[in-house]
Amino acid sequence: MIKSIGTDLVKLERIKEIGIEKFAERILSPKESVVFKTITNELRKLTFLAGRFAAKEALFKCFKKGDLTANYKDFEILNDENGAPYIESKYTKELISHITITHTEEFAIAFIVLEYAEYK
Template sequence: MEHLNLQFQIKPGTDIVYMPRFIDKVDDARWITKILTPKEQTLFYRLQSPKRRLEFICGRFAAKEAYSKAKGVGIGEIDFLDVEILADDLGKPVSECMNVSISHDQDYALAMVIVYENI
């Protein structure tokens, strides 16, 4: 009988973003295409409120940075477009490559991710 390798390492990553730093980026379509995948852009452009768009882009940015930290590499080694974070039916962020939680409070967006890797 073949044995499965069920040993894995849990790799957490976190990032926090000061949202006012990104206010000018919300209307920069070229920058958005460098940060958000086409499916993420669809979710982004459905949002009507500028405040909600800012929260969305900052949350995704923080989550992608947190993912690179969990992987133990800089964001330069992982393209923002290599990581996609969509939403379930209730709006909760979901990704195929990690478990992710995004939160916003006043001027900050925070992301916590967990990546599972076989050892």
């Protein structure tokens, strides 16, 4: 049974204007930062950040108001051995999450579906 869905669209230029490194410090968890620091291509760094930001914003939309204590670093968007994104968070432990992220030269978008684990 679906608990909620969320989506977000991010303009890459917005992140660029803030500053890639500054933005990374603001939103990435420690595990995400490790991955980010291995990326050498600036465009790839930008799309990585934009995708993570879109995913985290989509998660906030999934939780509606939530308890208002969560922040960007409370959600980790990692990749499995096949490159598919997945979510790690204390807020999603009791849920099954489905996530997709994609980007163009101008935008990144993420779509998330959260479902109750007991109904699977």
